[in-house]
Amino acid sequence: MNTNLAVPREFTDEEKEALYKAIYLRRDVREHFLHTPIPEPVLRRVLDAAHHAGSVGFMQPWTFIIIRSSEIKAQVKGLFDQANQEAAQVFEGERHDLYSRLKLEGILESPVNICVTCDPTRNGPHVLGRHTVPQTDVYSTCCAIQNLWLAARVEGIGVGWVSILDYTALRRLLDVPEHVIPVAYLCMGYVDEFLPQPQLEKVGWLPRASLDDAIFYERWGKENAD
Numbered sequence: 001m002n003t004n005l006a007v008p009r010e011f012t013d014e015e016k017e018a019l020y021k022a023i024y025l026r027r028d029v030r031e032h033f034l035h036t037p038i039p040e041p042v043l044r045r046v047l048d049a050a051h052h053a054g055s056v057g058f059m060q061p062w063t064f065i066i067i068r069s070s071e072i073k074a075q076v077k078g079l080f081d082q083a084n085q086e087a088a089q090v091f092e093g094e095r096h097d098l099y100s101r102l103k104l105e106g107i108l109e110s111p112v113n114i115c116v117t118c119d120p121t122r123n124g125p126h127v128l129g130r131h132t133v134p135q136t137d138v139y140s141t142c143c144a145i146q147n148l149w150l151a152a153r154v155e156g157i158g159v160g161w162v163s164i165l166d167y168t169a170l171r172r173l174l175d176v177p178e179h180v181i182p183v184a185y186l187c188m189g190y191v192d193e194f195l196p197q198p199q200l201e202k203v204g205w206l207p208r209a210s211l212d213d214a215i216f217y218e219r220w221g222k223e224n225a226d
Contacts, residue, residue: 022150027198029158030102032191033109042155043112049151050116055140057128061120062144062183065174067113075173076165076185077107083164098203105162110187115174116145118181141183148186158191 011019047064055061067073084104091099107113118141120134130136145161152159162185170182201208217225 018154022153025194026149026153027158027194029160029187029191029194030104030106030199031109032193033106033111033158033187033189034192035111036190037111038157038189042157046148046151046155046157050144050148053140053144053147055143056130056133056136057123059123059127059130059137059140061118061122061137062141063117063119063180065115065117065176067115067174068111070108072173073107073113076113076162076170077105079165079169079173080105080107080162083166087164098205102199102203102205104164106158106160106187106189107162110158110160110189112188114148114186114188115170115176115182116141116148116184116186117176118183119179120181121179138181138183141181145184145186152188153194156190157188158194160187161185162187 043066050062050064051060053062067076088096088099118138120137122137127137149159165185167182170176170185171178171180174182176182195202198208200206212223216222
């Protein structure tokens with residue numbers, strides 16, 4: 001038996017570089033949206049990339065609600081405004097002032113909004129690999145969102161995740177069934193620029209953490225591989 005067989009090289013150096021470039025240049029976009037519509041083939045290409053995300057037990061629990069209606073966007077913006085006023089109250093002093101100046105959504109400005117949901121009941125009560133960690137349905141949906149984000153970035157499309165929302169009210173607004181979980185509300189559209197660094201890093205809200213501070217070996221707290 002030949003044990004020296006290597007896995008064929010599937011990606012060129014240029015292709016690998018493009019993947020890492022998309023990861024490093026991905027941004028959470030809240031402004032700079034253009035009114036240019038996203039062509040349907042491009043939108044479907046981005047959604048197909050999301051649909052090919054990994055999922056525990058191949059359950060594929062996600063559904064994408066595409067929203068272009070100005071009326072629905074305005075109602076979602078109202079939900080944001082209310083939640084944002086409440087969120088601002090947890091910060092004090094300079095932190096509160098900075099928070100109040102931040103642009104945290106692009107609901108009305110972006111041509112397309114997408115609500116990404118997760119159906120925990122899809123494929124029945126027993127999903128391979130989910131018995132001990134039922135939350136893997138939501139984790140899998142987040143993998144789909146990341147795929148969407150990266151695919152959108154290479155298409156020149158900005159994506160912003162609006163987390164400052166009452167998702168219970170959002171469920172009612174979009175007629176999402178009670179058992180289905182709204183996981184993310186995304187604003188999408190072409191932009192006139194992508195910031196060279198994340199907005200919150202740029203304005204000094206938080207610095208980027210060191211990779212070394214995020215790595216332990218073998219057990220929690222062990223900081224070297226020896």
